[in-house]
Amino acid sequence: MPSAESVLRELADEGATGALRLGKAGVFYLTGGRVTYAESHCCPRVEDLLVAGGRVGAQTVRQARQASSEERWGGDLLVDRGVLTRGELEFCVLGAVLDAAFFLFGASGFRPRFRPDDRHWLGPQWYFDVTGLLREHGRRRAQLEQAWPSAELDTLPVVPLARIPAQQVMLTSLQWEILVGADCSATPADLARKLGRPAYSVLLAVRQLGAAGLLRRPEPSPGAPAEAPPEPPEPPEPPEAPPETLPRRTGGAGRARELAETGPAPDRPPVWMPAATADPTDVNLLIRLRNALEALA
Structure with missing residues (x-):
């Protein structure tokens, strides 16, 4: 069964215009071989985002959808009526397409079907190259794995x-x-x-x-082997202090001989201790450490 990626690449090479439907997973809309819109059952549509954000009323969207045609697309109607600016519409379409494409490229178990000249009611508002969509899909997948x-x-x-x-x-x-x-x-x-x-x-x-440990994780099924939870990458450890900078422990007699030879130490911290500063960052760090130790007490 061909993948959405391979079919999209073929349609892009042919400069096709229409809708590539991926079963119940969703649909890609193409114009001249480039993706102009996408919908996934996992994602809110453009009209859902606009209505939920209070930017456009549901009745206004419904009227624009019913009045849309190839001579005057629904997106152009919303802009012409002053409901949205062109930039607002394009930005919303940009986010919705990248959102839907991420989940559509990860879908499986469908039979792609292409319907020529099938258009979305909003009309072409943004054009996406298939290669660019696949690159963004990979970037987002890596971002999820890193999180x-x-x-x-x-x-x-x-x-x-x-x-x-x-x-x-x-x-x-x-x-x-x-x-x-x-x-x-x-x-x-x-x-x-x-x-x-x-x-x-x-x-x-x-x-x-x-x-961050703020959500309840699913309980393992009975009889399933226990798996260690994946852990986020740990921050790098601070470099160890060089051995020569560590203090040398001496007995009372040895310390007395040292003072007799070198004289009293000047009024400054030993070299192995960090210099005191008035940096608020250092003070805040000490306060957080203190609070953590008090919480553990």
């Missing part, structure tokens, strides 16, 4: 922990929306539609939350 090298949370309900394993955490605005919007039954794709956010952005944020 959390496990797909166990990708399709399961998002369940935040009742008690976080830290005294304080830092969250992005999207991560906060996910934790607040999670009802222990919505998957990352469900949350993307609920929040009106791109599905890939939500998926990446979920993996980051999982890597």
Whole structure:
């Protein structure tokens, strides 16, 4: 069964115009061999993002869709009526296509079918080369693996922990929306539609939350061998101090002879200790260390 990648490349070489449907996974729309729109069942559509963000009303979208034609596309109607600017529409289409293409290239078990001259009601608003879409798919896949090298949370309900394993955490605005919007039954794709956010952005944020230990991981099935959870890459360890800079322990007699030979030490810290500074970063670091030690006490 041919892959979406191979079929798209053939259609691009032919300069085809139409819709490449990948079963229930979704569809690519092409104009002159370039992708102009894409939809995936995993992602919110452009109209979903606009309505969820409060930028456009559902009735306005429905009217533009019904009135669209090859002479006047629905996207042009929205711009001409002053509902959206051209830049807003193009930016929204850009994000929606990259979002859908990521999941469509990862889909399997479908039979591609091409329908010539089948167009999307928005009309061509942005043109994507197939090679560029595949390159972006690879970049996003690597970004997911770097955040959390496990797909166990990708399709399961998002369940935040009742008690976080830290005294304080830092969250992005999207991560906060996910934790607040999670009802222990919505998957990352469900949350993307609920929040009106791109599905890939939500998926990446979920993996980051999982890597931070803020989400409940699925219980292993009975009888399944226990697997060690994937761990995020550890920060590099600080370089060890050179042996010659380490202090030398001496007894009382040895210290007395040293003082007699060299005289009293000047009023400054020993060479093996870091110099005291007034840098607020150093002070904040010490405060955080103190708080951590107090929490462990």
